[in-house]
Amino acid sequence: MKHVKFTTLLLILLCLPTAAGGATEMQKELKIHDVFRQYWKKKNVTMVELSREMLDTYSLAHYRSITIKGYPEALTLVRRCLAADQEGAKKIKEVTDGGEVVSAYYQLPGETADVNRFILFKVGAHGEITLVYIEGAIDGDDLITILFTKQVYK
Amino acid sequence: MNKDELLRKYFEGETTAEEERLLRDYARRDDAPASLADCRPMFAYFDGEISRMEAVEPRRQPWKRMRRFAAAACLIPAALAGAWLAYRQAATDPCLCSSGYVVIDGQCYADTDRARTLALEALQEVATPLETLLPDGDFF
Known part of the structure; x- marks a missing residue:
């Protein structure tokens, strides 16, 4: 019995990092997370992250946004990541200017059928980049409500 | 080295394991000198302990x-x-313990109200062009 307990404990301990690694990889499968990783701690950059506890009322599991100012090279990276992430998207809406995407909306499938992931992007008049990632058990209509309801999160 | 000298070394703690084994062997003999014969019970005790430990060890x-x-x-x-x-x-994720945080210029603030406000600002920023360009609301 003691041996069984020991073996069980050992297996759990060995599986934990693998499981944690798997969960982490799930969150990072979109290329846009490279933008967050590369720019979150730079000057003139604001990153916001809200977890499930704060978003549960809206059936959202994850919110993450980044605003980047003064890094023109970041725009190239963002556009490259968006081009990669839009493959497999359920819905794509893009606004282009001179052939370049200046604002975009992508709805992508989530881990389960009821979960969607959304990427929202905009380049401002002075080159400032806003990139938003939302994940949750919501559809496009629900997101419209969130986007255009100013009392959101209260 | 004579036996008395060896015994003295033994009590001084200077003997090797081999010398101690020799001493125990001498003490067991019938012709052992009196000084060693007096130590016989002590060596017998140690021999017993060694035998007991050797008997237990193989069981593991x-x-x-x-x-x-x-x-x-x-x-x-x-x-x-x-x-x-x-x-x-x-x-x-710089503020792992917080349910909401904001990072400004690399400085992390686990301030949920500020995080909410800035999240809303970012949402409104990305929502505005879509709303303007597609006013019928059918943009999703």
Whole structure:
């Protein structure tokens, strides 16, 4: 019995990092997370992250946004990541200017059928980049409500 | 080295294991000098303890003795892997313990109200062009 307990404990301990690694990889499968990783701690950059506890009322599991100012090279990276992430998207809406995407909306499938992931992007008049990632058990209509309801999160 | 000298070394704690074994052998003999014969009960006691320990030792199966080493060998990489994953996660998510945070100019603030406000600002920023360009609301 003691041996069984020991073996069980050992297996759990060995599986934990693998499981944690798997969960982490799930969150990072979109290329846009490279933008967050590369720019979150730079000057003139604001990153916001809200977890499930704060978003549960809206059936959202994850919110993450980044605003980047003064890094023109970041725009190239963002556009490259968006081009990669839009493959497999359920819905794509893009606004282009001179052939370049200046604002975009992508709805992508989530881990389960009821979960969607959304990427929202905009380049401002002075080159400032806003990139938003939302994940949750919501559809496009629900997101419209969130986007255009100013009392959101209260 | 004579037996008395060896015995003196023994009590001084200077004898080797081989010398101690020799002393015990001498003490067992019938012709052992009085000084060694007096130590016979003590050596007999030690011999008994040695025999007892040798009898107990083989009962421990090798895999049982290896178990601790195997556990350590497994747990150390597991702990290192866990630490590495935590570090990697921390490099991406700076305020792991907070349900809402904001990072401004590399400085992390676990301020949920501020995070809410800035989240809303970012949402409104990305929502505005879509609303303007597609006023019928059918943009999703």
